[in-house]
Amino acid sequence: MFFLQLALSGLAQGAIYALVALSMCVVYRATTVVNFGHGDLVMAGAFVVYLLVVLAGLPFPASAIAAVALLFILGALIEIGLIERIKAGPHIGFALMCIAVGYLLRGAARAVWGREVLPMPRVFDFPPVMLGELVVTADALVIFSAVGVLLMLFFGLFYRTSAGRIMQAVCQSERGAALVGINVRAFHGVMWGVGAAMGAIGGVLVAPLTLLHPGLGAGFLIKGFAAMTLGGFGSLGGAVAGGLLLGVAEQWVGGYVSTKLIDITAYLVIILVLALRPSGLFGQAVAERV
């Protein structure tokens, strides 16, 4: 029972990782740039919600929508205003630019909020649900349903609509897409916006659950990478599966070994997977499908 209870709370945590990993994966697949500042976009989403709820007194849903919209714009601006402009520079410039933007956001957050950690008032305040002997907390329920709806929406859009198929086409071949008249630059900007907005949703969902601080993003970045690595780097479905798996693994490690080790589970996952099975846990399956 303890085993299952741990798995359940792990899944709730993992759903957030899955969302963050998926949002990183979207940017990577669409633009081949790995955003090493993505964690700070997640942090920014959480902070904007905090700002609007606590300081401006807006209701949570309105704040959440505003935060996600704001982060969409920010993501698109980063791509169009900064990433797009350094295509001629050294190859390593993209990654350095992402890192720099991340630090800028983190510094801005710290300048506004100072050094202390911030609790946000609880938003989802209803009693937990019992599944037999398993306790499903309100937070977990909200996260499950929110992430579930989002994933269905995302994969439905990506694989079932014509807009999604255009996206897939551009991801496959930029030159081909440019030839048939798709504005690749605008596409990159939009996909950065989508990635940032999805990351922000992750931030919005965790904001009421944890203590907020400007350094929040670094953990999400690494956990996002661990999820992507587990699922096979660049695989959208793999990122989701990897995120869930990582969340569960962390809880088991914490519950059966030591809570001290929760933090390093992600590090070990990255190192072991890339050392032993670089294509990820499901890498073989992906290759066979082709």
Place this chain on the structure above:
Amino acid sequence: MAALLQLAGVNVQFAGLQALSNVDLSARGGEIKALIGPNGAGKTTLFNAISGYVPIAAGSISLNGSAIHGLAPHAIAARGVRRTFQNGGLFPELTGLENVLAGLHARIDASFAGILFGTRASRAAERDAVARARRLLDGLGVSHLADVQVNTMSGGQQRTIEIVRAVAAEPPLLLLDEPAVGLAPPVRAQLVELIRRLAGETGIAVLLIEHAIDLVMAAADVIAVFNGGAKIAEGPPAAIRTDPAVLEAYLGHA
């Protein structure tokens, strides 16, 4: 005389697609063999297979009688195979001289500690290599490019530097992938002369991928024709010119 390079029944597959099927090919010291055929015929794939950049699904590739397929590219290169790249394989931020020196890497006899402390022996080894690289550049008439950064050179200049780099270590087997693209006519004549001289004087084997048919006719001893991933004909230039299978392949494509 036994062949230096021997390919037997080589198959290469990309994601289920047959890129090379059942290719037999050999190369001998002192012989220049040109590989021709339409785009997508598998010529560059063959180079990639020989030099270890793509794995082969079946068959064997041997150099001097020992199998080299399955080895990493650097290990194959260490056995004496050098190649050029169709899309340019130079180091753009290094100078012409530094590029050629990289080609001499394995021949510079300097230990790690010697380099670290700048010992007399390591300096001498480096000095000799620099002198040799300058002579090689001079030999192809490009000594003025020694201190020019590659990314500021013209396409033809880059091709020339890449050939100098490939021959610098005197490899027994040289694979040239479209070396004449972007070269001015006088330089092309020089190139033909250089390739002939390399094969004639130093006795190295040359495989040459080239679309410029005049250059092929002038340089090659033997021509192998590829189409659709298979070798469809092989023989001396005069015979290839009239081979019905070759005409068919080319006319069918034109």
Place this chain on the structure above:
Amino acid sequence: MNGQTPQHALAHRALGTRVFYAAPLLALVIPLFANPYTQFIVNLTLVYVLVTVGFNLVLGNLGQLAFANTALFGIGAYTAAILMAHAGWPFWAAIPPAGAAGAAAGFLASVTALRGIRNYYLAIVTLAFGELLRWSYIHGEALSGGTDGLTVRHADFFGIALESETARFYVFLLIVTVIVKAVSNLMRSKIGRAIVAIRDNELATASLAIPTGRYIVLAFTLSGFVVGIAGSLFAVLIGQVIPESFGLIELILHFAMVLVGGLGSLFGSVLGALALTALPEFFRPFPGLYEMFFGGLLIVFLLIQPRGLSALCAKRWPALRDRYYRER
């Protein structure tokens, strides 16, 4: 279309050599003009020269993004501090182990390169490995002292007690000069060429019989050695080694020094350390300003001068351009 003749090149190199030796010789007189605080900043600059030289080997010369640099800096500092504080070693004896520990960590951070891990993947491995090391600094209380860290009191360099900033300066200057010279030797040899060749075109590098995976690991190992030595100097200079010194706040400074100085330029590494070492002090009273400044600085340089200050200098004085061979 006329390039430089070898004679010109030789003259340039002679000038370059003179510049190389003139800099530390001129620096000898600094203590005559410095008060203890400015001398401390000068000493810290020397530490950061090594940090930047080491990091640039991977970031600039190899062209490989990496995140473990602060953790490598930390392992050098902890190794020296542990040997000095727990085992009572003199400072001079603790320096080589600090370098060795840094080298070993650099090796481990990059060893997956032998199995074909590259680019983003390798960068992510270094991120995870670096965080793992930092976690061990916090949780390895018995050795590292946990979040309280370790205090380094008496630094003994072959019988000279490094009590004053001036004494530390001369010892640091000697060590930094020797290491920068050794790195310069490496860069202007087949090893340095192989490393930058991998950055420019790895497939072509392998076609020249250069085992690229091994050279990637070598670059990381060398980088770890240099940064590890820097860590041991840092431990003695600050007198205290705590995990906080090797976190993300520190990392942006390392990135900024390499980029502002010039990716892949040894001369640039020195410039980057000179330009930025003193700045963090000014931001201390204002939370967040530090990260905003260095993040913004990186953005400005990436947009306007992505090859850093060294490229500006090399444009004016060609003698300062980095070369990857030697003729004498």
